[in-house]
Amino acid sequence: MYLYDFVWANKEIFKLVYTLIIGLICFLIVLRTHRLFKLSFHQGIRYFRNAFFFYGLAFVMRYILGLYFLEGLYPFFIRGVFEFFLIMAGFSLLYSLLWRKFEPERGIHSSLFNLRFAIFYLLALIVAVLDYLWGSYFFMFLLQIILFISASIISYVNYKKSKKNRFLRLYFIVIILNLLAWLANFLVATFFNWQREGVISIYVLNILIFFLFLYGVMNATKKQERAENG
């Protein structure tokens, strides 16, 4: 329990460290995947990159806005912005697995401004407003759980199709961990009134998930460096 006390007593510092870690991981992933996208123009890579762009934006915006708007109604605004970008990240990650069913292989002109993403933006906005009106995170948790159940099913099917690719198994595990993190978030918020041990554990789980994503991306692009040197 001493560790939890220590973290809680220094939570502002840990919040900064947490934001920096997640922000940096997202930045690295966006950088690496953007390079691959610029070469291949592959839509799946594009949406995967966008997911981490939104994740990074969500965490960094929450921290930066939190520094300036601490009082009055502003915390609700900060929460709304955070929720909006987190939901967009969830949609983008799921869509990176599904895009082939909805658009031609050559893709569409803009991956951020098109009809499908307009619907996603609208849904994200509706969920953020509903949570604001209800004064909870319930609708976001529900949507994220649905999104990650869908992503789990798709990544499990992908893994089953190509059992030789051990990386697909790792990706499936990461998606399941993501789902567990959202379930834990829901439980801690709904039944344990944001109990600090629960919150800190979720933060640790989130960092682990982002590191696993980074490991996957770096691992794939490391081979590239070897090929360049070889």
Add this chain to the structure above:
Amino acid sequence: MQQKSKREQKMAKKRERLDVIKDILMAVRENRSIKPTRLLYASNLSPQMFKEYINELIGKSFIKLDINKNEKKTFSLTPKGNNFLEEYRVIENFINNFGL
């Protein structure tokens, strides 16, 4: 003749866009500069599809069209196209690893 499954037939019929691009660029690289007709045969595409891909590859500066004094046209690979070929395996791995 052995009957192929529906999935195999579909896979044999439809090459992925990235595979087509790789095949075209490989053909250009192997020949250093190649005439449009030869490249069309090498790409194994219909003339219509071939035109679309070639326009896309020129647009993305992966290949360039050279016209000599006798007005003969040939395609050659640009450094960007060469870079794509070198990193093709990485891109392919990335897509497969994440199921994208």
